[in-house]
Amino acid sequence: MRRNVLVTVMALLLTLIILYFCRVPLSLVVAKYALPQGQITCLDWAFAGLTEVEISEVCFENDDFKAKGENITATPEQIDISALAVEHKKIQKNIDNSESQKLKLPINERRPLVNINQLRVSSHLLKKPLNTSVTEMRLNQFALSGDVIAKLELFADNLTVDFDLTSNVLAPYLPEPIKALSGKLHLSTDGMSINYDAYLNFRANYQQEARCEIELLGRGNVTGDWDLNQAKGDVNVASLPLDINLSHCKSFIGLQQDLAEVKLGETWSVLSTQNFHINKSEITLPSLRIADSSSQTDIQLDTLQVNLGNQTAQGRLELNHHGLGGGLIGLQAAFRYEAPELEFSGDWIASNQQLNLPNNIEFSDVVNQGAFKLSGEQSQLLLLELSSQLTVGKAIIHNVQLENAELNMKAESTIDSTRNSANELWPIIVDKFDMQLAAERYQLQTLSGKHILLRGEAKLDALGALTAKTELDLGSFKHHEVRGKDINQTMSLSGQVTKKGVTAQVDGEMHLGLIANPALSFRDIVLTTSGTMQDAVKLQHIAHIDDFEMKIAHTLDGEINQVAVDVPEQSFLALQPIVRQLSPQIQLSEGIISAKAIGDLATQHYQFTLDLADAGVLYDSHYLHGINFPIQGEYEEGRLALAETTLNVTEIRSGAVLTGLSAQLVTKQDSLSLQGIHANIFDGEISAEELNLSSDDQSILIEAHNWDLALISEAGKSAGVELRGRISGQLPVRIERGEIEITNGKLRNIDVGFLSIENNESVEALKSHQDSIDTAFSLLENLDIEKLSSDVALSPDGWLDLAVEIAGVNEQAKQPINFNYTHSENIFQLFRALRLSDEITNEVEKALNK
Numbered sequence: 001m002r003r004n005v006l007v008t009v010m011a012l013l014l015t016l017i018i019l020y021f022c023r024v025p026l027s028l029v030v031a032k033y034a035l036p037q038g039q040i041t042c043l044d045w046a047f048a049g050l051t052e053v054e055i056s057e058v059c060f061e062n063d064d065f066k067a068k069g070e071n072i073t074a075t076p077e078q079i080d081i082s083a084l085a086v087e088h089k090k091i092q093k094n095i096d097n098s099e100s101q102k103l104k105l106p107i108n109e110r111r112p113l114v115n116i117n118q119l120r121v122s123s124h125l126l127k128k129p130l131n132t133s134v135t136e137m138r139l140n141q142f143a144l145s146g147d148v149i150a151k152l153e154l155f156a157d158n159l160t161v162d163f164d165l166t167s168n169v170l171a172p173y174l175p176e177p178i179k180a181l182s183g184k185l186h187l188s189t190d191g192m193s194i195n196y197d198a199y200l201n202f203r204a205n206y207q208q209e210a211r212c213e214i215e216l217l218g219r220g221n222v223t224g225d226w227d228l229n230q231a232k233g234d235v236n237v238a239s240l241p242l243d244i245n246l247s248h249c250k251s252f253i254g255l256q257q258d259l260a261e262v263k264l265g266e267t268w269s270v271l272s273t274q275n276f277h278i279n280k281s282e283i284t285l286p287s288l289r290i291a292d293s294s295s296q297t298d299i300q301l302d303t304l305q306v307n308l309g310n311q312t313a314q315g316r317l318e319l320n321h322h323g324l325g326g327g328l329i330g331l332q333a334a335f336r337y338e339a340p341e342l343e344f345s346g347d348w349i350a351s352n353q354q355l356n357l358p359n360n361i362e363f364s365d366v367v368n369q370g371a372f373k374l375s376g377e378q379s380q381l382l383l384l385e386l387s388s389q390l391t392v393g394k395a396i397i398h399n400v401q402l403e404n405a406e407l408n409m410k411a412e413s414t415i416d417s418t419r420n421s422a423n424e425l426w427p428i429i430v431d432k433f434d435m436q437l438a439a440e441r442y443q444l445q446t447l448s449g450k451h452i453l454l455r456g457e458a459k460l461d462a463l464g465a466l467t468a469k470t471e472l473d474l475g476s477f478k479h480h481e482v483r484g485k486d487i488n489q490t491m492s493l494s495g496q497v498t499k500k501g502v503t504a505q506v507d508g509e510m511h512l513g514l515i516a517n518p519a520l521s522f523r524d525i526v527l528t529t530s531g532t533m534q535d536a537v538k539l540q541h542i543a544h545i546d547d548f549e550m551k552i553a554h555t556l557d558g559e560i561n562q563v564a565v566d567v568p569e570q571s572f573l574a575l576q577p578i579v580r581q582l583s584p585q586i587q588l589s590e591g592i593i594s595a596k597a598i599g600d601l602a603t604q605h606y607q608f609t610l611d612l613a614d615a616g617v618l619y620d621s622h623y624l625h626g627i628n629f630p631i632q633g634e635y636e637e638g639r640l641a642l643a644e645t646t647l648n649v650t651e652i653r654s655g656a657v658l659t660g661l662s663a664q665l666v667t668k669q670d671s672l673s674l675q676g677i678h679a680n681i682f683d684g685e686i687s688a689e690e691l692n693l694s695s696d697d698q699s700i701l702i703e704a705h706n707w708d709l710a711l712i713s714e715a716g717k718s719a720g721v722e723l724r725g726r727i728s729g730q731l732p733v734r735i736e737r738g739e740i741e742i743t744n745g746k747l748r749n750i751d752v753g754f755l756s757i758e759n760n761e762s763v764e765a766l767k768s769h770q771d772s773i774d775t776a777f778s779l780l781e782n783l784d785i786e787k788l789s790s791d792v793a794l795s796p797d798g799w800l801d802l803a804v805e806i807a808g809v810n811e812q813a814k815q816p817i818n819f820n821y822t823h824s825e826n827i828f829q830l831f832r833a834l835r836l837s838d839e840i841t842n843e844v845e846k847a848l849n850k
Contacts, residue, residue, distance in 0.1 A: 042068070051075055065089055074112065081116045088123030100228040103191035107140060107156045119146075127172040160188040165200070177204040177216075194226045194233075200240060212252065215245040224275075232279030242270040265292030281309035297321045311339035317346070327352035342382070345373040365393030382415040402452075405439035416462070426497055430460035451475030460497055466504060468493040486513025495533065504533040520581045522546075536560075548574040561602040567595035572615050583619075591615025591627065605636040626650025631665065642667045647674065656681055663691075671696075683708035684726065695738070702731040709753060709788075725753020725785055731792060745792025753785035755806070783808045783817055800827040 042059035055072035066089070071082035116134040132146035140154040149164035163185040174181060180203040187196040204216040220240035226233035246252045247266045255264070270290050277284035285304035291297065297320070304315035314336040321329040333346025349369040356362050370388030390407040414429040437454040451474070458468035474487040488511045495504025508529040515522050522545050531539035536557030543550045553564040572591030579586050592613045599606025608631075615627035627649050633642035642665060649661040661679040665672065672693040679686050684706035692698045706726050713723035729747035733740060787807040794800050806819040 041066075048073070063089070076112060078113045078115065081114070083118045083120070084116050085120045086122070088121070088125065090124040100192050103155075103157045103159065103189070105154055105156050105159075107154065109139065111139075113139065130169055158188060158190050160186070162186050165198075175204075177206045179203050179205055189228075192228055194228065196222075196224055196226075198222045209251070212249040214249055215247075217243040217245065226278075230279065232277070235276035235278060237272050237276070238274070244268040244270065265294040265296065267293040269293070282307045285315075311337075313337040327355065340377040340379060341375070342378050343373070343375040345371075345375075347371040360396065360398050362396040363392050363394070365391075367391045376414075377417075379417055382417070384411070384413045384415065386411045399445045401443040402439040403441040405437065407435070407437045409433075409435045425462075425464045426460075426499060428460070429462050430458060433458040447477060447479045449474055449477035464497045466493065466495050466497045466502070481517045482515065483517070484512055484515035487511070491529070493533075501535070502533055506531045506533060506539060520578060522577075546574070546577045547571075548578070559602065560600065562598070562600050565595070565597040565608075567593065569594040572612065585620045587618040589616035589618055589623075589625075599635070603636075604638075605634070607634045608632070622652070622654040624649055624652050629665075633667070639670055640667055640672075642672070649679075652679070658686070668692075681707070682711040684728075697734075697736045700733050700735070702733055704729045704731065704747060706750065707747075709749075722756040723753065724755075725788065726750050727788065729790075729792070739796035740794065741796050742792055742794035745794075747788075747790045747792060749785060749788040753788055753808075755783040755785055755808070756781060782812060783810055783819075794827065798826045800825055 039061060040059065041061050042057055043055070044057050045053055045055040048054045053074045055069065055074065057068065057070050058072065059068045060066065065086055067084065067086045069081050069084045073080045113136040114134070115136060119132050119134055120129055121132075122129040130147050132144050132148045135143045135145075137143055142152040142154075144150045144152065147167060147169045149167045151162040153160045165181055165183040165185060170181065181201070183198060183200040183202075185196065185198040187194055189195075199221050201219045202217075206214040206216065218240055220237075222235065222237050222240050224233055224235040245267055252264075252266075268290060269292075270288065272285065272288050274286035277286075283304075283306045285301070288301040288304065290299040290301075300318040302316045302318070304313070306313045315334070317331070317333045317335065319329070319331040321327070327350075329348070329350045331346060331348040333344065335344040336342075347370065350366070351368070352363065352366045354362075354364050355366055368388065368390045370386065372387075373385040374382060376382040387410045388408070390405075392402065392405050395402045395405055410432065411430070411434075412432040414431060416427045416429060419425055419427040433456075435454075435456045437452070439452045441450055442448065442452045453473040454470065455472075456468065456470040458466070460466050470489075470491045472487070472489040472491075474484075476485040477483070477487065489508060490510075491506065491508035493504050493506050495502060497503075506529065510525075510527040510529070512525040512527070513523065515525060525543065525545055527541055527543045529539055529541050531537070531554075536555055538556075539554040541552040541554065543552065547570075549568065549570060551566040551568065553566070555562040555564075569592055572593045573588045575593065576588050579588060593611070593615070595608065595610040597606055597608035599608075610629075610631040612627060612629040615624075615629070617624045617627065627647075629645070629647050631642060631645050633640065633645075635641075645665040647661075647663045647665055650659065652658040652661060658679040658681050661677075663674040663677040666675055667673075674691045674693065675689065677688040677691060684704065687703045687705065688700050691700055705728050707728065709723045709725045709727060727747050727749050729745065731742050731745040733742055735741075783806070785806055785808040787805070789805050791803040792800070800823075802821075802823040804819075804821040804823065806817070806821070808817050808819075809815070810817055
């Protein structure tokens, strides 16, 4: 018996010894049947006591992951794992569409607590491996530290997590603009739904461009739930306002300074007062409000629905802005998107008592209202319809000023997105564009007037063909001393529009009912226009003023603003209506006139030529014939400069007859003057060095050369008086306030003269009354003049005073004679009497007055 017991004990000990030394392979065999979803690939353990096991390493692997634990100590109360590495496998698996079930966790109330000193998790889903430690503080209550800071609690039917948002695990996954994030996230799940409550505190910086940095700040609570089977849930962010700070955005600061009157705030807040509704295919946002810190601008987004499944979206937008001066901007719009169709429509109204905008733009008493609609396929064709009405009490746009103005506009256009960048045609088609601008008063720099009406229409088809028409009516205008009224201008444009530019033909016509200044007035002027627009704008204008024709070529090319004026060769008489208004006494009789001018309107630099040939002018009964006057010069910065020009006049009949008049027209000290004046008169010459053509007072010296006394005294021949000989002299002339005066003039003979008096009625009468006078006059009847001189004076009213001294010899009486004589006569009346007897002048005057 004792032997049998001993044998049995020895057998058991041998079995235990065998089992101990074969514990690893035996454990692997047992694990294979106990863990059908995976397998133990390595295991090394040993007893450290009756109730303690030490596992040097253990490896487990299945289809989803493999894990390896090292230095594990297990007792009935606690399992301590020194290191555990878990690697997630990247395996394509079929998606399990089965419904989520209620949690039924196998909670073992008597299991030991588990602690993991170093847990390392790696996966292709993670940007970098996760390192953390796990401590089970109480049964089924775990605390995580390291890359993940959290608390987790397990129940049979529920799992709760408290997660610290400062955990390092989040850093690689945060969007780049988020610079700081803190807060707590609490969530719980029963396996079928998730409830969460989070406190967030974050700061983000969005760099739109180098000049614009936008800061976003958020602090508050977010709550919500998510149904795992229905894939839907609600999000409540009513306690999480989002603040947007634009104070570091230089572009916005610049806009804020430009729109000082609009008063855009630097800080904006975004807040949703109702829950978001989210499901697997749709997001519904009942209300979202965006407002600036000054409470002047408010944007409300209502009933926003986005369906990700069928790609639809719809909602309503409302914007209200209250600015300075009672300013108000209101916009209401609705949008709907059903792939690929888009529709966005709404209306607006804006008003302001005073609105000041950049670039010298000002409006007062502004009211603007309108409506718009955008519809169509975003990737194909979009149709834009727009209508607007703008009324202003006063508008100032740069140098343009309008009072009591109204602008109405309607437009329909198509945006063709299929025209890519390689297509030369614009992606915009204008199906209809109509506008009308009316104002009671207008002003453009120094041009002003009343009642302006501008109407226009335009179309641009799919092939880039452009047609446009405008009509402008002006009730009146004023420019310095020039006034006009009843102006009507029509303009048409047809051409081609591509991305390279506009090529078009321009045609137009302008009718001016009246244009006048204090000296001139014209009626029924017609100006026709034609031209092209390509690389440059080139326009040709032809103006008709009665029978006078003038052509104007205008070129706009970048900074070049060139104008060329051409007066083609035409009758000088075409200017008669203009000349008659300047001086009713002037009549044009003959001649040809032509002129050209070219210059830049921007620089105010012009060059010109004018040619007047074989012209004839009748002034009262003064007749100028054979006027030839070619002029060449330039005008720059308000200064006129002429090339030396010769004025020639064949004949001037003004009582006395001047022939062969010539002079040099020059510019001197910004005024015109005639120099080197020379003419023939009385078979002699008359000359002067210079005559200033301005209205300034001046003094000139007229030189008389070799005048024939016989021609001067020809009018006295019929009275029995004959005078022969030649004289020369100087006549100092003073012109003051347009009146002519001669003082200290002197004429002298230059050879021996002769005086004869025969059968003169006045002399015979004197001789019959006094014998002494008879003897004196008898000595003068045949007198050889050795010396003749005369002082000459002319008063502004035309009275000519002569003090004549004659010294000579009567050959018959052989007696020297000294004779002093004074004479006073109104020379203006004398010349007029001589002109009236001029047969040539009379014939010309009769011809012009027929």
